[in-house]
Amino acid sequence: MNALRVTGATGLLLLAAFAQGSIVARLPWFGPGEPQVAALAVLGVALTAGARAGAVAGFGTGLLLDLLPPADHATGQWAFVLCLLGYLIGMLAADVVDSRLLGAALAALGAALAPIAFTVLGLVLGDPRADLLGAGQRLPSVALWTLAAALFSLPALYRRRRVESPVVIEAVSLRVPTAVR
16 A cells, blocks of 8 residues: 555544544434444455455554543453454455445445454453343344445445456576586
8 A cells, every 4th residue: 555545544544433432422323223434444444455454454443442532441342353353354355356335245244243243352351241132132223324334435435456467487497607617
C-alpha cells in the first residue's frame, strides 16, 4: 500500500471507531442489536489490502475501541477480536476477489460475528457480565443492520485486487570459467 492509501485507510478506521462509540451506540435501532461499523471498516480494509493489513487495522481499531470512554471490559479484548477477524477475512479475500456482493456479504457476516467472538473471549477471560445467550439473541439484528451498512458502504471502497502474473523462473546455467592458460 502506498502512503496515500494508508492515510486514507487510517482516517476511515478512526472515523468508524469514533462513530461506533459515539453515534451508532446511542441511536435507537429496531431490534436488540446495532450495526458493527468499526468491524465493517476493518474488514473492508482486509478485503482490499489483504490479511496483514486487515490484522494491523483490526488491532489498531480494536485498541481504540478498548480505550474509548464507555469501555468497561478488559483492555485488548476488541483489539484481539478485530485483529483475528481482519486476518481471517483478509485470507478469504482471494476467494471473493471477483464478486463485490460476495465480498460485502462476507464482511457483514464477519462483522456480525464480532460481538459473539467478543463475548466468547470475555467468557474465557472470566468476565461475569459476558452473556453468550444474549449475544446470540442479538445476532440476527446485528447481522441485518451490518449487512445493510455493508451493502451501502463497501462497494464504494472495494476495489478489485490486481492478480499479477506468476513469476516464471528460468533455468540458469552456471558457466564456470576455464582456467586461463
